[in-house]
Amino acid sequence: DQQVKQNSPSLSVQEGRISILNCDYTNSMFDYFLWYKKYPAEGPTFLISISSIKDKNEDGRFTVFLNKSAKHLSLHIVPSQPGDSAVYFCAASVAGGTSYGKLTFGQGTILTVHP
């Protein structure tokens, strides 16, 4: 049962335009969400996160939006740059208890930004 889903395997955008990566989740207990970026032959690196008490978090060119009622989050990259080409994973966690900070990841979306 895939609790975190990224339904678009790939996305292609032109340099300078907006990239929007989407993520849906099914577990209503998730209360913290993260985005990771992965280049080939490297481990994923943390990009941006958002707590369920917020609906938006911004860091430079990256903004994450959370719609709790729809169980949906999205990552906006504006403007997109060729160096943003990578695989993007969304992840979610449940607070406290026996979760031990465990993250559940989506399948990933391959973003290609064309010059």
Place this chain on the structure above:
Amino acid sequence: DVKVTQSSRYLVKRTGEKVFLECVQDMDHENMFWYRQDPGLGLRLIYFSYDVKMKEKGDIPEGYSVSREKKERFSLILESASTNQTSMYLCASSFLNARRGGYTFGSGTRLTVV
């Protein structure tokens, strides 16, 4: 610079061999994790550990075991390697509460079982 170091970048092993993947972190993190990454399936959790000598099964533990004898080191063991275990293996570590900066990943080990 904080690091999670995986001992091998590429490994080729034969079916039936016992395989050890090693991971070391220098951030004094409580949690350590082993994931595998496969196309279309994303990152799937194999095992994790929240303390020395403690381990918990993830989503796909079958065919794997782990060892955590020291806080900084977490080993993944393939008891008898099979071709369906050919994959990219990623180790990660975090504080007990992943909200404190999320995970730090190693660079991965590309394992091929022939």
